[in-house]
Amino acid sequence: xxxxxxxxxxxxxxxxxxxxxxxxxxxxxxxxxxxxxxxxxxxxxxxxxxxxxxxxxxxxxxxxxxxxxxxxxxxxxxxxxxxxxxxxxxxxxxxxxxxxxxxxxxxxxxxxxx
Amino acid sequence: xxxxxxxxxxxxxxxxxxxxxxxxxxxxxxxxxxxxxxxxxxxxxxxxxxxxxxxxxxxxxxxxxxxxxxxxxxxxxxxxxxxxxxxxxxxxxxxxxxxxxxxxxxxxxxxxxxxxxxxxxxxxxxxxxxxxxxxxxxxxxxxxxxxxxxxxxxxxxxxxxxxxxxxxxxxxxxxxxxxxxxxxxxxxxxxxxxxxxxxxxxxxxxxxxxxxxxxxxxxxxxxxxxxxxxxxxxxxxxxxxxxxxxxxxxxxxxxxxxxxxxxxxxxxxxxxxxxxxxxxxxxxxxxxxxxxxxxxxxxxxxxxxxxxxxxxxxxxxxxxxxxxxxxxxxxxxxxxxxxxxxxxxxxxxxxxxxxxxxxxxxxxxxxxxxxxxxxxxxxxxxxxxxxxxxxxxxxxxxxxxxxxxxxxxxxxxxxxxxxxxxxxxxxxxxxxxxxxxxxxxxxxxxxxxxxxxxxxxxxxxxxxxxxxxxxxxxxxxxxxxxxxxxxxxxxxxxxxxxxxxxxxxxxxxxxxxxxxxxxxxxxxxxxxxxxxxxxxxxxxxxxxxxxxxxxxxxxxxxxxxxxxxxxx
Numbered sequence: 001x002x003x004x005x006x007x008x009x010x011x012x013x014x015x016x017x018x019x020x021x022x023x024x025x026x027x028x029x030x031x032x033x034x035x036x037x038x039x040x041x042x043x044x045x046x047x048x049x050x051x052x053x054x055x056x057x058x059x060x061x062x063x064x065x066x067x068x069x070x071x072x073x074x075x076x077x078x079x080x081x082x083x084x085x086x087x088x089x090x091x092x093x094x095x096x097x098x099x100x101x102x103x104x105x106x107x108x109x110x111x112x113x114x
Numbered sequence: 115x116x117x118x119x120x121x122x123x124x125x126x127x128x129x130x131x132x133x134x135x136x137x138x139x140x141x142x143x144x145x146x147x148x149x150x151x152x153x154x155x156x157x158x159x160x161x162x163x164x165x166x167x168x169x170x171x172x173x174x175x176x177x178x179x180x181x182x183x184x185x186x187x188x189x190x191x192x193x194x195x196x197x198x199x200x201x202x203x204x205x206x207x208x209x210x211x212x213x214x215x216x217x218x219x220x221x222x223x224x225x226x227x228x229x230x231x232x233x234x235x236x237x238x239x240x241x242x243x244x245x246x247x248x249x250x251x252x253x254x255x256x257x258x259x260x261x262x263x264x265x266x267x268x269x270x271x272x273x274x275x276x277x278x279x280x281x282x283x284x285x286x287x288x289x290x291x292x293x294x295x296x297x298x299x300x301x302x303x304x305x306x307x308x309x310x311x312x313x314x315x316x317x318x319x320x321x322x323x324x325x326x327x328x329x330x331x332x333x334x335x336x337x338x339x340x341x342x343x344x345x346x347x348x349x350x351x352x353x354x355x356x357x358x359x360x361x362x363x364x365x366x367x368x369x370x371x372x373x374x375x376x377x378x379x380x381x382x383x384x385x386x387x388x389x390x391x392x393x394x395x396x397x398x399x400x401x402x403x404x405x406x407x408x409x410x411x412x413x414x415x416x417x418x419x420x421x422x423x424x425x426x427x428x429x430x431x432x433x434x435x436x437x438x439x440x441x442x443x444x445x446x447x448x449x450x451x452x453x454x455x456x457x458x459x460x461x462x463x464x465x466x467x468x469x470x471x472x473x474x475x476x477x478x479x480x481x482x483x484x485x486x487x488x489x490x491x492x493x494x495x496x497x498x499x500x501x502x503x504x505x506x507x508x509x510x511x512x513x514x515x516x517x518x519x520x521x522x523x524x525x526x527x528x529x530x531x532x533x534x535x536x537x538x539x540x541x542x543x544x545x546x547x548x549x550x551x552x553x554x555x556x557x558x559x560x561x562x563x564x565x566x567x568x569x570x571x572x573x574x575x576x577x578x579x580x581x582x583x584x585x586x587x588x589x590x591x592x593x594x595x596x597x598x599x600x601x602x603x604x605x606x607x608x609x610x611x612x613x614x615x616x617x618x619x620x621x622x623x624x625x626x627x628x629x630x631x632x633x634x635x636x637x638x639x640x641x642x643x644x645x646x647x648x649x650x651x652x653x654x655x656x657x658x659x660x661x662x663x664x665x666x667x668x669x670x671x672x673x674x675x676x677x678x679x680x681x682x
Contacts, residue, residue: 047603077365109299
């Protein structure tokens with residue numbers, strides 16, 4: 001039988017309440033958590049929000065989040081055939097789902113000017 | 115809904131890769147106020163940061179060299195289609211840009227105090243500078259970011275996606291006066307008044323299922339340029355990097371990582387029967403890495419088609435003949451990163467296969483980076499023409515740096531412009547950004563993007579036929595129907611589904627341009643290989659130009675180009 005990885009994502013509803021959503025992702029050895037998240041967007045929920053640019057190359061450093069309670073890059077975290085819990089960085093302002101405001105304030109539209 | 119904001123600047127630079135950052139620096143150093151916008155984070159996304167490899171430049175540190183030799187090699191690689199003005203600019207000003215980065219502390223690898231230069235395929239001598247280990251792109255990006263931070267005239271804004279340029283009215287020669295943009299973090303529309311705009315958004319590799327560049331390079335700059343009245347050139351020439359990593363799957367490594375090690379060590383390319391095979395396609399390797407990208411891509415895919423591929427449908431790349439100590443010295447810390455992925459190069463080959471890597475085509479410009487649309491410039495990979503039908507290894511970063519700087523300097527000459535940004539000219543763009551559309555549950559734009567990537571890979575990829583290209587154009591039309599004319603959902607913070615819809619709008623337009631140009635070119639040349647028209651046709655030594663008419667790309671053929679021989 002094909003193995004699956006279950007990604008349980010901390011999301012917030014419009015009033016800010018915590019809601020956990022789980023997605024079952026077909027598992028293949030050698031995948032990253034980012035691969036799993038990208039699979040979810042195509043096959044299950046296109047609204048699931050997370051940052052990434054460079055596709056597993058460890059170059060853009062945008063996909064930082066909490067994986068099983070530890071701060072990690074989704075592209076460097078191995079997907080495993082079990083439940084994995086994903087949450088946004090808790091020490092950064094939340095934008096949506098797994099996206100937080102990680103740019104320096106001087107590089108944001110709403111941020112302060114130098 | 116969040117309030118609509120309005121920004122003002124002298125020069126708007128769209129995209130913060132190597133070209134965009136270089137343009138911003140040059141414009142600011144000439145006294146202009148610059149707004150550097152990126153749809154992602156500043157200096158992180160795009161292709162520059164991912165360039166693990168080398169930068170071609172005739173600095174003559176390893177062996178005596180001259181830009182004219184580099185120019186000759188560039189023209190030869192381009193298979194007769196290079197724009198000599200752009201190729202010359204790249205080669206002639208490359209050394210200056212590379213030395214500037216050196217002065218800013220980029221850390222080019224050195225041997226005995228001199229900058230080390232590797233000998234990459236297609237070059238007549240060692241010419242390619244790099245930063246060890248696999249760190250060229252990140253080092254270049256970081257150095258440019260640091261230089262930017264010191265320039266107070268540059269305002270940097272990430273998470274700002276440019277939807278469309280704004281022109282003063284609808285006359286054919288109406289100047290560009292700014293842009294309409296999406297503040298990704300809130301979903302709100304933003305208007306930008308700019309005296310000059312520079313498109314530096316990179317290429318279109320995201321159109322393909324297997325690609326080596328960042329996920330946000332969906333050709334948006336080409337689409338924006340077309341809709342603003344600019345022309346595109348050579349859109350059929352998509353470079354496939356022959357030895358993109360295929361298997362075993364690994365994380366934390368760029369799929370194009372193998373190339374520099376091939377330069378240093380001469381890794382062997384083998385088919386599924388563990389035989390060398392490139393000799394069948396005209397380039398025997400004999401332990402040296404000399405095969406050009408278009409030939410290698412062709413050779414690997416022909417072996418796969420003949421049933422001689424590796425298990426995952428590519429070729430083997432083997433370093434097993436290299437002594438362990440030599441491997442360790444060349445790969446450095448990369449050996450441990452490979453070990454973490456369960457790969458031991460002493461004991462096993464890896465599998466590689468072609469992967470969409472770079473776009474030779476792009477926005478048509480002159481040697482000042484002017485698009486022909488008043489007040490609109492372009493730079494970097496977004497520009498077409500410098501590399502003709504096939505790009506020489508190492509020319510991409512050089513092009514980004516040189517063309518970026520040139521565009522920034524040209525912008526300074528254009529600041530004295532009467533045309534002003536008028537809100538009514540931005541109405542169409544604002545209406546699109548603020549429209550309410552169907553639910554993303556009904557139209558899943560991420561799935562439509564995936565469908566487009568799959569069909570582009572299959573029918574508009576390294577091998578093309580009339581039947582496949584015709585079919586691709588039909589299915590692109592079906593995707594256009596299915597996506598509708600309003601973005602999904604309503605404006606909201608970091609709405610990736612809505613962002614995918616806006617991207618798909620651009621990607622489909624660009625995909626149509628690539629497929630239509632590929633269908634029209636009834637020959638095989640460089641990166642454009644037609645199964646039904648083998649070989650190069652002298653009558654096709656001409657560029658194809660794409661313009662937009664009634665919302666659809668229209669292809670026209672340029673004049674016959676005389677034989678290109680650089681006086682060396």
